[in-house]
Amino acid sequence: MEEINASIDFDRRLAPLDIEASLAHAAMLARQGIISPADADAIREGLNRIAQEIAEGRFAFRRDLEDIHMNIEARLAELAGPAAGRLHTARSRNDQVATDLRLWVVKACGRAREGLRDLQRALLDKAEAHAGTIMPGFTHMQPAQPITFGHHCLAYVEMFARDGGRFADAQARMNECPLGAAALAGTSFPIDRDMTAGALGFARPMRNSLDAVASRDFALEYLATAAIAATHLSRLAEEIVLWASPGFGFVALSDAFTTGSSIMPQKRNPDAAELIRGKTGRILGSFVALATVMKGLALAYAKDLQEDKEAVFAAADALELSLAAMAGMVADMTPDRAKMRAAADTGYPTATDLADYIARVLGKPFREAHHAAGAIVKLAEQKGVTLDRLPLADMRKFEPGLTEDVFGVLGLEASAASRASYGGTAPARVREQIAFWREKLK
Amino acid sequence: MEEINASIDFDRRLAPLDIEASLAHAAMLARQGIISPADADAIREGLNRIAQEIAEGRFAFRRDLEDIHMNIEARLAELAGPAAGRLHTARSRNDQVATDLRLWVVKACGRAREGLRDLQRALLDKAEAHAGTIMPGFTHMQPAQPITFGHHCLAYVEMFARDGGRFADAQARMNECPLGAAALAGTSFPIDRDMTAGALGFARPMRNSLDAVASRDFALEYLATAAIAATHLSRLAEEIVLWASPGFGFVALSDAFTTGSSIMPQKRNPDAAELIRGKTGRILGSFVALATVMKGLALAYAKDLQEDKEAVFAAADALELSLAAMAGMVADMTPDRAKMRAAADTGYPTATDLADYIARVLGKPFREAHHAAGAIVKLAEQKGVTLDRLPLADMRKFEPGLTEDVFGVLGLEASAASRASYGGTAPARVREQIAFWREKLK
Amino acid sequence: MEEINASIDFDRRLAPLDIEASLAHAAMLARQGIISPADADAIREGLNRIAQEIAEGRFAFRRDLEDIHMNIEARLAELAGPAAGRLHTARSRNDQVATDLRLWVVKACGRAREGLRDLQRALLDKAEAHAGTIMPGFTHMQPAQPITFGHHCLAYVEMFARDGGRFADAQARMNECPLGAAALAGTSFPIDRDMTAGALGFARPMRNSLDAVASRDFALEYLATAAIAATHLSRLAEEIVLWASPGFGFVALSDAFTTGSSIMPQKRNPDAAELIRGKTGRILGSFVALATVMKGLALAYAKDLQEDKEAVFAAADALELSLAAMAGMVADMTPDRAKMRAAADTGYPTATDLADYIARVLGKPFREAHHAAGAIVKLAEQKGVTLDRLPLADMRKFEPGLTEDVFGVLGLEASAASRASYGGTAPARVREQIAFWREKLK
């Protein structure tokens, strides 16, 4: 029973927050005249000393005391004597643990946002250096149209921006204080919940005491948001693994984020990218775990809720490591312009440019333009040349209206530059977006 | 292959949105001079007629045309002739389907928010009628302290408010238009994406064309938000199932939301509550499904993304049905004051009130107060009486300072009334919160 | 990078198995003449000493050495000198870690099977003591028909038997040895994989070296099986929580598996049952985690696979703790015959017995019998009596063919005894099943 019941092995991470919440509670109790100034002093001094003991690794956590609250409480009794008992006035372990975890998750949201911004900055640096670097834009892993590597990087900047927005929204929503809900019904002591909420950095106290001790949707929202961010990380990780593979060869990763082989000196395994990709599982699994715990749970408090912490800690660790590793890996990686360009030039990726040109410039119906372009591509294929090397005369067989001007859209750079619609891959557009994000991420 | 490839069986739900997006696109193409006014007219008329055919159930969906876009396109070709082909100028199925689904999910967020508000109103009505109705507040399914049924209802009002907030945030975040991203890289036609975005009710066009066709985090956020709301629904559903069980007998459900037994006339099975509880699975499963699809998917478009729609539709249907059924069930249910009160009076639920009283009023250290209260409860138990029926003399054996005044906290109503801290169960506090929510939900 | 890359914090649990596998590999290398007897001796002695150091807690695990294999390898180099390097002949970390984890999971299957059998025995003891104890059989949490508590316990014996069967099947299926697959392609050394497989207790070597290093479906099957078992545990846990709640009062739990309240002496919180119920989340989440990792992973080895271990360890710990706690809790719990019987006697639970009697004995069509029974129940309800107390004359108003004989089916015990079809709740049937399981679980 002790083994299944004790949570001290993992909830010790809450220690600094538990102490912070107790300090706020004691100060409030004293100001409201619920405990004496002397008791408040004894409690404060005791808690500060415990905080120091823990910070210095001198605190002896005991499993028989089950959880972090009891471990601190027992030590406080040694240090502060009877005053320690008064700290528990007008609160219970139910609102205490809800407060501790909420504080932890609020901070985790902040760390995630910062990690996402760092990653965005790393991507932005690469985007800037490669706003005009041609690479193949893939659909179905087949080269479809030439794009720029900067444009590709910016796609992820957008995704991580929305992830950051989600964390910000979650953080704002959860920024309410459960402390003072007591066991589940509030208390008859004349407490001041605005004071404790404020001292702990919360925007306000929670409005319903049952909800305060029974709800964990703040943790679920954190986990869901992390899981969505993890899908974005996994997509970028997958691409990096592929880009680093010789079949692509689009980027070289640095030694710091790869492992080598002493015998195959050119081999650099993208371990960090693979680990990031894999950690998606842990994070999604953590969300499923806590959602399953919460499913069908009657109010108000039940011990099932003890399962909230490990899910949150595991996901937060995985997410934060992944963000940091990804930011470092992106910063360190070296795109190979030549290989990207060569890959972009397979499969007649400017065929749609030709069709668009025939429609746009020569005013042909879309379907006809499409048909002519297809025929021209087929001929180029038979002749084994790229479109921009096919003689004009050959093209005119299928579309007599074509002039030399057409070559302006058939090259990769020309194609990319022509896609200048808002959000398009034209380097000028890409640079506009870089400027936008530079300003945002200042 | 046709069987695995065709999506028309489910994506036909997107038909009205697909037409709406095409109308906006055609109008923009015409205003930008990309297609002629005559073509635009022919397209508009054709699309309007298709919309009518679909609305009237006269449209012949064809599986060999794979998806909703091709079905509409083929019919438009019949109706509008060559103009139909020009509608596809400067767009592709990739941005088209991203736009359609986004429009659908934006609206689904709106429906979820409305459904949540209706449910909150039903709970608020019950809370108002029962702001002072005593029921047991449970921890670990054991009666812990008397609370009011109104207070309990308000706990769910809070949870559903946060769910609504999450849907609102998601809706705002996804309110960007992918249309104009074309296949993945934007287009060389001089399109006006602000115009189409505005016509479709979006706040702005998306800033990156790759992101526009490749991302589905808007759908994931919808699903995650729905999954979290579903855990709240499942908790209330679980409680209703228990409350309707004879061991509790706290509420009677109406015939409309139960099924009966012709032979056991008093039996009312809470089928609706059970179905709502069960649908949590479908909704959570849908999030897992789409998150798994997105994991490790290289940019930009891949056919895997076709799996987004069924997950979203299944979850939205389950959520909307659950919200409506729950609102109706709550509105219809009849709390049984007597049974709730009787259940609240088992297990000495005012024992903590007594301890708090000794500490608060008599100024005893919390631990001593606790000890005296425990001894008094033990005596009451031996005598087989509730605390408010134990003679004062008996209590004084353990705490001589007690006076008649103590009985003011020992009754259930007195106990509840005394928990008047902010967010507490005191009926006065509950009524304050009801007023707050009445204003919010106007 | 070190932080995301290092696995030594969790894979140290594989240490004994890693050493066992290395011992088997070294012995095989020596017998095949690939390494010298002297080298084999040095390796064996070194590994045995390392095993002892680890067992005695004297081994200094180093994070900079990343994983358990490198930690042991480095120490072996100190102890055995150049021979240590030869241990790595004809194997790689890829097949080594696959072997270690497989050994671990095979054993975990064994522990789960034993834990399930212990739990079945505890349930069987309760079933035997209560083969005739009447309780309500619920549908929709409404009493439907009287059953016996023994019958209810046996339902779980069946579920846990199937869980055990699943673990046995999984164990048999995974009982193949990856060792010798080397990095991914096998080796040119003349190794004897049958010998190592046999030494490690495997049935045979795996047949394909790529599969051996790339597959983790053995771990997925373990996790899925654990997740299914966890749903069963959660159902029993939910019932125990409800049964221990005063509204039911069906069982009293022992102090060992509950936590109390010093101030409410009668309160026993079913913490163990709640924790078991909650751990379903962790176990299901672990399956989702690893399934997500494996989704779309190209062959053969990728670092994503490092994520397999924590998922497996977390789930195994949760499952094994839950099984042990549940077995203890069931063994300790005391059913309350009177409360169960009283609950079984609400809601006219023998109404269907009456209908069946009219159909079976009087030969009336089922629909008519049903109708008459319904009318009789309604009358009993109006008179406020249970069916077995309603005068025969009253019954005859609706079904004249009834005689005194009918009372033989209207009592709870009679009803239960009458359901003597195979698998039914009749105590005689229940005792037959108990005998069957006693024999099986010997």
Place this chain on the structure above:
Amino acid sequence: MEEINASIDFDRRLAPLDIEASLAHAAMLARQGIISPADADAIREGLNRIAQEIAEGRFAFRRDLEDIHMNIEARLAELAGPAAGRLHTARSRNDQVATDLRLWVVKACGRAREGLRDLQRALLDKAEAHAGTIMPGFTHMQPAQPITFGHHCLAYVEMFARDGGRFADAQARMNECPLGAAALAGTSFPIDRDMTAGALGFARPMRNSLDAVASRDFALEYLATAAIAATHLSRLAEEIVLWASPGFGFVALSDAFTTGSSIMPQKRNPDAAELIRGKTGRILGSFVALATVMKGLALAYAKDLQEDKEAVFAAADALELSLAAMAGMVADMTPDRAKMRAAADTGYPTATDLADYIARVLGKPFREAHHAAGAIVKLAEQKGVTLDRLPLADMRKFEPGLTEDVFGVLGLEASAASRASYGGTAPARVREQIAFWREKLK
């Protein structure tokens, strides 16, 4: 309420099984003398006619009759008159629906096994044709060692074999009949459950009536097994998507399983592979959905269980389509020997062969051999040649013991052939395994 309650839209798929079970039940009732031969005849004729009506699409399913059982029952009442009512003797919808779904899932296991075998055969054909076709064996998506394409195909044959084994085990375990459990407690009618079980092809009746109506672990096991198989399918699908990408170019897919672009004639999008990869999500999501439904569900029957069917149907459809599409795609695909071989010859993939040779043949300690090989590779890299083109003299600078004989292991074919350990990639070994599987899959 009707909308959330009705299941006829999806459970109509159970119709043939519901009728089959009713036919078996009626025949048993008649043989046991519970209903008359005349009634049994009327029921049988009515049910057969309904079966025909459904098969011919003439049956009018009615939503107001909720589910398939009531739809059939109502029609039977029209066709068979009062006899129809007697069909419901000694059974209830609870055991009826459990029986129907179990029959469905038993058959689904059979279809999955057959689909897996077909896929294995397609892989085996490819393996046979390419037992000696060299391709790069990847770790971390980096070429590590040459293997053969046949060997790679066989890795999947192994995985799908285990999947088939899991379905077989699940099928055997679930092959027990719930019919006769009635509502939850069995029945007082003298039914013969062995007879109905036998008639429906089950091995035996279930041993506990509560378990029979309350358990769905047979469906969970099916879903978990499907989810594991789906991870294997997704891995092969991922590889096919990559292999078909120009960066690899390892295989050409047939038109039947790709979609093209009219304008880029050489483009073949691997839509089928992507859809298969994506369907992993649906299948895993279905398992999570049902596991969530089952979590914490008290016995015996609750309406939550209605959620079992859609999860099972959705997963089965996705799995069966995926298996068929994958088998067809594999059968149709054309490996490109030249591209595979060229890719295998990048990155000095025989470096470990050289090291193994120095250790194995020259008897050098592994570490020294490794060091010499690394130095030789570095030199080859500087000279820009593959290892088998580096002059012997160059190699001898680092390892003087080398002779011409070493070239026997430095070529790709030689390397592959040398890995002749059991399960290794040597073509001879591969052919042995092909023979083994040919025999197994006859």
